[in-house]
Amino acid sequence: MDADDESSNPMIDEIYANGGSPEGGGGEKRSRRLIISGDQFDIEAYASLYSGRTKIARLLFIADHCGGDNSAMQLEALRMAFDEIKKGENTQLFREVVNKIGGRLGPDYTMDVAWCETVDRRAEQKKEKLDNELNAYRTNLIKESIRMGYNDFGDFYYAHGQLGEAFKSYVRTRDYCTTSKHIIHMCMSAILVSIEMGQFTHVASYVSKAEQTHEALDQITAAKLRCAAGLANLVSKKYKLAARKFLETAPELGSHYNEVIAPQDVATYGGLCALATFDRTELKASTLTMIMLLNDDCEISIVFLILILYLQAKVIDNINFRNFLELVPEVRELINDFYSSHYASCLEYLANLKANLLLDIHLHDHVETLYDQIRHKALIQYTLPFVSVDLQMMASAFKTTITGLEKELVALITDNQIQARVDSHNKILYARHADQRNATFQRVLETGRVFDRDVRSMLLRTNLIKYDYNARSLSRKL
Numbered sequence: 001m002d003a004d005d006e007s008s009n010p011m012i013d014e015i016y017a018n019g020g021s022p023e024g025g026g027g028e029k030r031s032r033r034l035i036i037s038g039d040q041f042d043i044e045a046y047a048s049l050y051s052g053r054t055k056i057a058r059l060l061f062i063a064d065h066c067g068g069d070n071s072a073m074q075l076e077a078l079r080m081a082f083d084e085i086k087k088g089e090n091t092q093l094f095r096e097v098v099n100k101i102g103g104r105l106g107p108d109y110t111m112d113v114a115w116c117e118t119v120d121r122r123a124e125q126k127k128e129k130l131d132n133e134l135n136a137y138r139t140n141l142i143k144e145s146i147r148m149g150y151n152d153f154g155d156f157y158y159a160h161g162q163l164g165e166a167f168k169s170y171v172r173t174r175d176y177c178t179t180s181k182h183i184i185h186m187c188m189s190a191i192l193v194s195i196e197m198g199q200f201t202h203v204a205s206y207v208s209k210a211e212q213t214h215e216a217l218d219q220i221t222a223a224k225l226r227c228a229a230g231l232a233n234l235v236s237k238k239y240k241l242a243a244r245k246f247l248e249t250a251p252e253l254g255s256h257y258n259e260v261i262a263p264q265d266v267a268t269y270g271g272l273c274a275l276a277t278f279d280r281t282e283l284k285a286s287t288l289t290m291i292m293l294l295n296d297d298c299e300i301s302i303v304f305l306i307l308i309l310y311l312q313a314k315v316i317d318n319i320n321f322r323n324f325l326e327l328v329p330e331v332r333e334l335i336n337d338f339y340s341s342h343y344a345s346c347l348e349y350l351a352n353l354k355a356n357l358l359l360d361i362h363l364h365d366h367v368e369t370l371y372d373q374i375r376h377k378a379l380i381q382y383t384l385p386f387v388s389v390d391l392q393m394m395a396s397a398f399k400t401t402i403t404g405l406e407k408e409l410v411a412l413i414t415d416n417q418i419q420a421r422v423d424s425h426n427k428i429l430y431a432r433h434a435d436q437r438n439a440t441f442q443r444v445l446e447t448g449r450v451f452d453r454d455v456r457s458m459l460l461r462t463n464l465i466k467y468d469y470n471a472r473s474l475s476r477k478l
Contacts, residue, residue, distance in 0.1 A: 041356055043076050047084075049255075049262035053158075053196055054361075056084050056093070061361045063100065075104060082109050089123060090161040091116045123160055130156060147176035154189060167193045167202075180215035188221070191228050195260055200232040207232070223253035227261050231362060234269060239370065240277035246270025251323040267324035269363060271331040275338055276373035343378045344399045350374065379408060380418055383429060391427040402427060 043062065047055055063077040078101050085094045098111045134149035154169035170189040177183045187210035194202035207229045211217070217225070230245035246266050253263060325332040334349035350371060357367050382397065383389055395405045409429060412418045420431045463469075 041073070041359070043073065043080065047080055049264060050258050052259040053161075054259055054261075056081050057196070058361050059084070060097070060100075061364075062359050065359055065364065075101075079105055079109060086112075086115070089119050089159050091119050093161050123156075126156060143176045143178060147173045147182065150176070151185075151189070154193075158193060163193050163197045167197070180213040183213050184210050184215075184217070184221060188224065191225075192260065195228065195231065198235075200235045203228055203232040204236075219250050219252040220254075220256050223250045224257045224260075226250075227253065227257060227266060230266075230269060231261065234273065234362060234366065237366065237369070239273040239366075239373075243270055243273035243277055247274065247321050249320065249324070251320055263324050264327045265360075265362075267321070267328040267331050268357070268360075270321060271325065271328075271335050272357075272363075272370050272374070275335065276370045276377065338374075338378065341381075343382060344397055346378065347375065347398065376408075376412060376417065379412060383409075383418055383420060383431065387431050389429040389431075391422075391429060394429070 059077045059081040063074045066073045137145040150173045154166045157166035187206040190206045226249040230242045233242035334346045337346035395402045
């Protein structure tokens with residue numbers, strides 16, 4: 001592997017060492033840390049991070065997606081969902097869970113008809129009472145009472161699983177809000193229900209409304225809005241925006257929003273989205289002047305170094321986000337490995353986390369996409385500092401086969417993400433860096449041509465004005 005510069009470069013030396021020799025000599029220098037296996041999934045510990053409907057929804061999602069060969073995990077998730085539902089008043093969801101259990105958990109987890117009838121009867125009485133109170137408030141035209149009445153109806157419908165009606169009731173309070181706090185409360189309620197319904201366009205809309213209120217938001221509310229916006233962007237596959245929102249989340253969030261998201265989720269979602277999307281194009285404006293002063297040999301190494309430092313500043317050294325990363329050591333370690341150019345270890349962490357991430361209600365549809373982007377980014381960054389790369393050493397660094405690596409590189413070259421060509425016979429990747437000196441001369445010549453044209457145009461205009469050409473032409477026509 002031939003570096004662009006003959007002088008020693010610590011960053012490049014570290015990448016070279018990571019590749020090691022075909023026999024794996026370089027990899028032995030680095031001590032291996034214990035990686036938590038994806039099979040060690042503690043459902044009880046996971047469920048304890050959440051509360052309310054999202055706890056039940058996540059448990060049911062696990063039960064539906066853990067696979068038919070893992071019946072023990074499925075039954076455990078259903079059992080916990082059954083117990084949690086019994087604490088509330090959603091009889092429709094209770095019936096659905098009982099049907100899914102199908103008597104596999106014994107007589108204690110079967111249909112409780114008496115409980116359902118009692119809860120439904122109590123619900124009808126409460127609904128009638130709320131309706132009478134709201135009508136009385138409307139008659140008296142007391143705005144605050146009407147607002148509270150609609151809020152009570154929203155809470156009632158939400159507790160009984162009628163999310164559409166709950167959303168309508170919360171939104172109707174908008175006409176009766178008299179302070180910024182009322183508007184924020186309305187927006188937070190609408191966001192909560194919208195997330196439950198999967199209507200993330202509504203989430204983004206009400207996050208924007210809440211942020212535009214005149215009153216300054218407290219740190220906890222601001223953190224909640226960041227998380228909601230992050231989820232909306234994640235579901236919309238706007239991973240870079242999602243990463244920024246999660247990275248901006250303040251540690252004051254704590255467990256104050258566990259009816260939607262846990263602090264561990266902030267670290268996981270934000271870390272993966274950042275690794276997949278943060279690239280050197282974001283640094284273009286701040287580094288363009290410096291890069292133009294560099295020759296071809298220096299530019300590649302400097303840009304690569306800047307990219308790594310950017311990742312460190314935005315993610316690793318982000319004081320707020322670091323608090324979240326401490327809650328998920330695996331994500332913290334894989335980000336550190338990526339920063340340190342230990343790509344094999346980073347990808348190994350990702351592989352071990354994949355089984356758990358596929359059971360996440362918000363992340364499961366995006367795992368494959370994010371993983372592909374992270375791997376492609378690692379391949380691109382590995383090749384950036386070099387003129388030529390030995391595919392055998394690179395395959396060793398990424399713990400893959402030469403054939404598989406070659407296919408990945410060809411795909412990236414075809415997609416114009418790597419400027420290189422592959423020597424399939426000798427198994428070497430040759431970089432095709434642009435001739436910066438020739439390009440600079442061409443830009444200078446073009447600038448000179450533009451300057452000459454502009455000067456001639458100005459001289460022509462000056463002469464026209466000097467001899468009153470336009471005025472004389474006008475007088476002749478008259």
